[in-house]
Amino acid sequence: MKLGATIFGRYYAADSPVHRMDPRAKLIVALIYMVSAVLAVDMVGVAILAVFTLIAIRASHIPLREVYNSIKPLLFILIFTIILNVFTVNEGTVYWHWGTFTISSGGFRHAVIFTLRVGLMLFGASLLTLTTTTLELTDGIESLLAPLSRIGFPSHEIAMMTSIALRFLPTFLDEGIKIKRAQESRGATFDEGSIIQRTKMLVPLLSPLFASAFRHADELSMAMESRCYHGSEGRTKTHALKMGRNDYIAFAIISVMVILLIIVRLQITGDVGHPA
Amino acid sequence: MPIVFEHVSYDYNYVSPKEKKRGSKQTDGDTNTSAQALRTPQALNDICIEIPDGQFVGIIGHTGSGKSTLIQHINGLLQPTEGRVIVEGLDLAERANRRLVRKHVGIAFQYPEYQLFATTVEEDVSFGPRNLGLDSAEVDRRVRNALERVGLEYDLVAAKSPFHLSGGQQRRVALAGILAMEPKTLVLDEPMAGLDPKGRADTLALVHRLHAEGLTVVMVSHSMEDVAENAERVLVLEHGTIAMDGKPDEVFSHAEELREMGLGIPQATKFQNLLAKKGFEFKEPVHTLDDLANAIALKLGKRTKEEYLAKAAQVSAEQNETAQADPEAQKNFKNYSAFDALTLEAGEVS
Structure with missing residues (x-):
């Protein structure tokens, strides 16, 4: 079922050091990873990034194939990166040009580096969602945003809304399939006809789905209120988050990676003043 | 023309060779979703049935026994992973036949009112006929006829929003939407679920009338009484296989077996x-x-x-x-x- 494919994969249950990490540590490490990936602007930088990504995947006990599967829906981004780089970068030997579009040796080099970089970033991000349950994830986000709630930022509410939204995704997927089949039983076709016809066919699909979303929201809010839910004030946690050895090791490893990347980057800038 | 199931099996986790080649994400089904596998082991297993024209068939079975999966094969919403389904002489393995068969087989899912979408009752009921590409005079005739059949007055409800009607009326509008296709076979999944006693009686009477008009009726129900009172034939589903198939009298005389399957007797x-x-x-x-x-x-x-x-x-x-x-x-x-x-x-x- 095509509808069943989820972007960035679902939680992959395993018992690994990465799975056991504190979600806050994982979020911070992932964030550092993403930001520092920007530092990798040449082959050496990309290689360092790749090595550390592979170490992380190995440590998570998730088969490489599974990680690849989880980013597959996003491959078009990579293809887009390749095309953009090949046609727009004008450096080195120029093979062909038409207006602003040029194909040059520099373009190919850029295409390879940028594609690998974006690909590795996707790998890193999907590793986060593969090893962390949505509950842990929202818990971590809430905890990280908690300081902001002093200045009136609704961190708990945002975390709660996120986890509810994530919780209901499969429900709506199921209902969407059911509604689609019901309308198909009445002779509707969703994969044929012109764009206009297909767009029109969204109404019989989406309108009952929205109605159902409102129904669920209504019932859920009633159920939450009847159990005295009143937001974050004075609310405690069953599973308090706690940093441990794994988390400090992860911080150490990511620090090494960042330092290496900075060194490599400084050398490049020192040598030729390469643009970012 | 009868509805024929020839050795039909259906597996939720099955990936067709074509999909596999495309590298569908389904592959993770066998690695990390063992919970899902537990939920749907094999939804149907070697089902062989033949439903002659005009029969009233009741299907019973506890939750997860494959009832819903079975009925979705009747109009080709699901295709068997093994075996064949032939309805109105059409082999549903063919894509074009699956489109055709939906003219002949109407399916009302559980809570059919949740599929209502249009701004007026008239528009919603006419959805099916319009999909069939009928001219407006014929569409109008069918809409009026369908609403009349479910016991709603065209002039009173046609211009109303379906969402402003009562639950029971919404369900009747939804059923009218299916009847407007003028099917020869009506498949109903728990048509009385969530209705009040009057709504139940009305719906049951409606189903009865439709059967009397000559429609083949296949009704899934958890109510042994409704099945015993109405069906000419009862199919009992258990773990995706037909555990019993016979007249209500025969089936309900096996009280002990039925209880073991988590079912009851009237x-x-x-x-x-x-x-x-x-x-x-x-x-x-x-x-x-x-x-x-x-x-x-x-x-x-x-x-x-x-x-x-x-x-x-x-x-x-x-x-x-x-x-x-x-x-x-x-x-x-x-x-x-x-x-x-x-x-x-x-x-x-x-």
Whole structure:
């Protein structure tokens, strides 16, 4: 079922050091990873990034194939990166040009580096969602945003809304399939006809789905209120988050990676003043 | 033309070779979603059935026994991973046939009112006929006809928003939307779920009327009474296989097996068994209220069976006459004719 494919994969249950990490540590490490990936602007930088990504995947006990599967829906981004780089970068030997579009040796080099970089970033991000349950994830986000709630930022509410939204995704997927089949039983076709016809066919699909979303929201809010839910004030946690050895090791490893990347980057800038 | 299932198996986790080549994400089904595998082991397993035209088939089975999966094969919403489904002479393995068969087979899913989408009842009911590409005069005729069949007045509801109607009325609009396709077979998944007693009675009477008009009816239900009272044939599903297939009398005589499958027997049969324990036994098995009333009257020795049946028929005929003028009474008379007969008799005696 095509509808069943989820972007960035679902939680992959395993018992690994990465799975056991504190979600806050994982979020911070992932964030550092993403930001520092920007530092990798040449082959050496990309290689360092790749090595550390592979170490992380190995440590998570998730088969490489599974990680690849989880980013597959996003491959078009990579293809887009390749095309953009090949046609727009004008450096080195120029093979062909038409207006602003040029194909040059520099373009190919850029295409390879940028594609690998974006690909590795996707790998890193999907590793986060593969090893962390949505509950842990929202818990971590809430905890990280908690300081902001002093200045009136609704961190708990945002975390709660996120986890509810994530919780209901499969429900709506199921209902969407059911509604689609019901309308198909009445002779509707969703994969044929012109764009206009297909767009029109969204109404019989989406309108009952929205109605159902409102129904669920209504019932859920009633159920939450009847159990005295009143937001974050004075609310405690069953599973308090706690940093441990794994988390400090992860911080150490990511620090090494960042330092290496900075060194490599400084050398490049020192040598030729390469643009970012 | 009958509905034929030839050795139909269906597996939720099955990936067709074509999809596999495309590298579908389904592959993770066998690695990390063992919970999902537990939930749907193999939804259908070697199902062979033939449903002749005009039959009223009841399907029972506990949750997850494959009822919903089975009915979705009847109009090609799901395709068997093994075996064939042939409806109206069309092999549903062909894509084009699956489109065609939806003209002939209407499916009402559980809570069909949740599929309503249009701003007016008229628009919603006409969705099916318009999909068939009919001209506007024919669409209009079908909409009026369908609403009339479900007992709604066109002039009163056509311009209303379906969301402003009551739950029972919404369901009837949804059923009208299916009847507007003018199917020869009507498949209903729990058509009475979540309705109040009047809504249930109305819906059941509607299904009955449609069957009387010649439609083949396949009804999934958790209510043993509804199945016993209405169906001519009962299919019992268990772990994706047909555990029993027969007349209601035959099926409901296997009380013990049914209980082991997490199913029950009709109240009337339970009552018969309770009476038997107290030493008040009938000769024949009883499955409907009608049978029960007959059996009790017989046992009390008020009449011989033949006399009783003749009287009941006479009462029915009389009621039928009065019912012609009063459709409301017509809906109800069938189930209660025997009781009325008893009451009448009591009146005569006293």
